[in-house]
Amino acid sequence: MKDTDDKLTNRNIKPTAMRELVLDILTEQKMAISLSDLEQKFHKSDKVTLYRTLKTFEEKKLIHSIDDGTGAVKYALCKESCQCHPEDLHVHFFCLKCQHTFCLSDIPIPSINLPVNFSIENINMVVKGVCSSCND
Amino acid sequence: MKDTDDKLTNRNIKPTAMRELVLDILTEQKMAISLSDLEQKFHKSDKVTLYRTLKTFEEKKLIHSIDDGTGAVKYALCKESCQCHPEDLHVHFFCLKCQHTFCLSDIPIPSINLPVNFSIENINMVVKGVCSSCND
DNA sequence: AAGTTTATGCAACTGAGTTGCAAACTAATC
DNA sequence: GATTAGTTTGCAACTCAGTTGCATAAACTT
Numbered sequence: 001m002k003d004t005d006d007k008l009t010n011r012n013i014k015p016t017a018m019r020e021l022v023l024d025i026l027t028e029q030k031m032a033i034s035l036s037d038l039e040q041k042f043h044k045s046d047k048v049t050l051y052r053t054l055k056t057f058e059e060k061k062l063i064h065s066i067d068d069g070t071g072a073v074k075y076a077l078c079k080e081s082c083q084c085h086p087e088d089l090h091v092h093f094f095c096l097k098c099q100h101t102f103c104l105s106d107i108p109i110p111s112i113n114l115p116v117n118f119s120i121e122n123i124n125m126v127v128k129g130v131c132s133s134c135n136d
Numbered sequence: 137m138k139d140t141d142d143k144l145t146n147r148n149i150k151p152t153a154m155r156e157l158v159l160d161i162l163t164e165q166k167m168a169i170s171l172s173d174l175e176q177k178f179h180k181s182d183k184v185t186l187y188r189t190l191k192t193f194e195e196k197k198l199i200h201s202i203d204d205g206t207g208a209v210k211y212a213l214c215k216e217s218c219q220c221h222p223e224d225l226h227v228h229f230f231c232l233k234c235q236h237t238f239c240l241s242d243i244p245i246p247s248i249n250l251p252v253n254f255s256i257e258n259i260n261m262v263v264k265g266v267c268s269s270c271n272d
Numbered sequence: 273a274a275g276t277t278t279a280t281g282c283a284a285c286t287g288a289g290t291t292g293c294a295a296a297c298t299a300a301t302c
Numbered sequence: 303g304a305t306t307a308g309t310t311t312g313c314a315a316c317t318c319a320g321t322t323g324c325a326t327a328a329a330c331t332t
Contacts, residue, residue, distance in 0.1 A: 019310095071287080110248070118267055120263055127250065128256070135253045172318085
């Protein structure tokens with residue numbers, strides 16, 4: 001638990017049992033998960049608590065949210081150094097076959113030349129297609 | 137109405153009064169609009185009919201949908217030639233100040249080198265920031 | 273005109289996200 | 303270690319976007 005604890009305190013999040021549990025679940029995921037996915041990992045749980053936990057994590061930049069167009073926002077862990085600035089962002093992939101959403105952490109979002117006088121704060125880029133596991 | 141009619145029939149959509157009206161409204165928009173935005177442009181209207189109209193338009197590639205992360209999907213007209221293939225797609229912009237969503241029709245979505253064995257079908261790219269009108 | 277297909281309108285529902293409030297817990301102080 | 307103040311959790315209840323089923327109306331077919 002020490003490690004999980006540190007990750008929380010490093011991000012200025014008071015480590016409660018609930019939050020450690022949620023962080024552990026998020027850590028073992030290979031893909032981004034939604035609030036209701038998360039809810040189903042608990043036998044007995046309260047959606048609202050999980051909701052607020054995710055909000056807190058996101059606010060403190062421990063996780064980031066991905067709007068993959070499925071109607072449910074997905075969440076995934078940020079890298080240790082991530083500040084969620086445009087230059088920290090990466091592309092996400094949604095597989096139309098297995099319906100999973102992944103971080104393509106190695107693929108930064110290409111920079112865009114916006115029209116004059118537009119300023120940029122954030123970018124969401126989701127590629128949809130078929131992932132390698134489903135393409136065999 | 138002749139022109140509106142043609143746009144519908146060109147896309148294989150049977151031109152009804154309702155559909156002409158919706159297409160006209162969409163045509164005069166400078167920004168993408170949501171279902172409920174559209175609903176409010178009618179004094180008396182049925183959400184479901186508008187919903188199905190938009191679905192039909194989207195299916196026939198007369199309009200495209202934009203998931204800007206606000207929780208309500210927005211819609212905007214496609215170019216005449218658009219087939220909604222990856223190469224037809226452009227970047228969208230959401231202004232954090234005026235809360236409007238625009239097509240940046242002139243900015244194509246940059247191509248991405250996906251990992252091996254990933255195939256691509258579609259891309260959604262939304263840049264968030266402040267638009268030129270709000271940046272004065 | 274009768275029959276078939278398509279579009280529209282109404283009611284009702286689902287599911288994600290959210291708020292308010294009270295109880296439980298934690299941390300800080302005496 | 304009891305008292306208080308602040309934070310977190312759990313429950314109920316609600317909002318709002320999107321959606322389905324079904325009945326009526328309109329448009330096409332012969």
